[in-house]
Amino acid sequence: MADVQLEHGYTRIANDILEHIARIKLSPTQYRILFLVWRCTYGFQKKEHDMSLSFISEGTGLDKRNIRRELKVLEDKKIIHQNIKNGSYRKLSFNKNYDQWLVEIEPWVKSTMGETDNATMGETDNATMGETDNQKRNNKENIKKKDVVVKGDIAVNRILDILEKSKILGEKEITEFLRDDIADVIDNFGFDQPEEMIIAAIKETARGNGKTWLYVYKKLVAWKKQGVKSIADLENLQGEEVQNNGKKYRRGTGRTAGESKKEPFNFFGDKVGRY
Numbered sequence: 304m305a306d307v308q309l310e311h312g313y314t315r316i317a318n319d320i321l322e323h324i325a326r327i328k329l330s331p332t333q334y335r336i337l338f339l340v341w342r343c344t345y346g347f348q349k350k351e352h353d354m355s356l357s358f359i360s361e362g363t364g365l366d367k368r369n370i371r372r373e374l375k376v377l378e379d380k381k382i383i384h385q386n387i388k389n390g391s392y393r394k395l396s397f398n399k400n401y402d403q404w405l406v407e408i409e410p411w412v413k414s415t416m417g418e419t420d421n422a423t424m425g426e427t428d429n430a431t432m433g434e435t436d437n438q439k440r441n442n443k444e445n446i447k448k449k450d451v452v453v454k455g456d457i458a459v460n461r462i463l464d465i466l467e468k469s470k471i472l473g474e475k476e477i478t479e480f481l482r483d484d485i486a487d488v489i490d491n492f493g494f495d496q497p498e499e500m501i502i503a504a505i506k507e508t509a510r511g512n513g514k515t516w517l518y519v520y521k522k523l524v525a526w527k528k529q530g531v532k533s534i535a536d537l538e539n540l541q542g543e544e545v546q547n548n549g550k551k552y553r554r555g556t557g558r559t560a561g562e563s564k565k566e567p568f569n570f571f572g573d574k575v576g577r578y
Contacts, residue, residue, distance in 0.1 A: 314346040323401040326409040329382075332373045332460070335363045340383060340395050351384075351396035372463055372477055379479050380405045459485045462501050469509045472516060481516060488523055495533045500526065503537060 329337070339362045343352040356367045363370070374393075377383045381403045386394040398404070462485050466472040472481075489497040504522040508514060531537050 312346065314341055315348070316341060316345055317399070320399055320401070323404075323408065326411075327404065327406045329377075329406075330373065330457075330460070332365060332369055333377055335365065336370065336373055336377065337382070337397070339363055340397055344395070344397060351394050353392065354395050355392045368464060368467065369460060371474055372460070372467075375474065375477055376479065376482070382406070458489055458498055462498065462505075465502060465505055466516065466519075469505055469514075471505060471508060471514050471519065476516070484516070484520060488520070492523060492527045493532060494527075499534055500531075500537070503534060 324337075336359060339359060340352075340354075342362075343354060344350060356370050359365070359370050359374075360367050374383070374385055374395075378385050381398055384396045384398055388394065401408075459482050463472070463477055463482070467474070467477075485501070488494075488501060492500075494500040500523065501519070504519045504526075507522060508519045511518075526537065526540075529540060531540055
């Protein structure tokens, strides 16, 4: 059994901070990093702490690339401050001024604890089955929405990782606007397998000379306009383009060798001779 005692150390965090953190939407990776930042700052009664990517990786079990990316996201949201020194070495601090956070904060919901305590048994008995069923249905829908948000964050992170590995993006180019772009493609472009389609666009970009997210995005927009919804559709489209290009290069308007021999060279006529 774990021997958890305050005497072994504890982290002092104002209740106000915890209440506001509970009302914002962060990814699981961002929460894990945030907990470690608290542990190494407030846990040591400090405002900031020197931390390397390796240290954060050991403390959270996360990949260094994901850590670097999510630290940038937390910094863009003004939830943390980071001062990068040499390579992966940085000084981190938590921004406790939640009014500065660039995130959506869920509104407060009036507590009904007192009303429930004061309710009589008769009032409880009068609750209809329909209300109970609606509550259960709402709870299930909320759980589904949360699952979608988490899965969406994971998908976006996977795409960002591939973009970095493909040398299309650098660490400093990953912004909230870019994450919104990727999420928009996943949610609104109508692809049956949006991740696979984005990866296909990344591969085409990496093989060519574009090598920017804008180039990838334009490819995806073009495919959307052409009605492409799956990898199979894309392969069919590319096959048609290859056939059309072949026909274009085979099609000619020149004369045959026989015709050329029959027709004399004429400087002044309608036909132009060969040089």
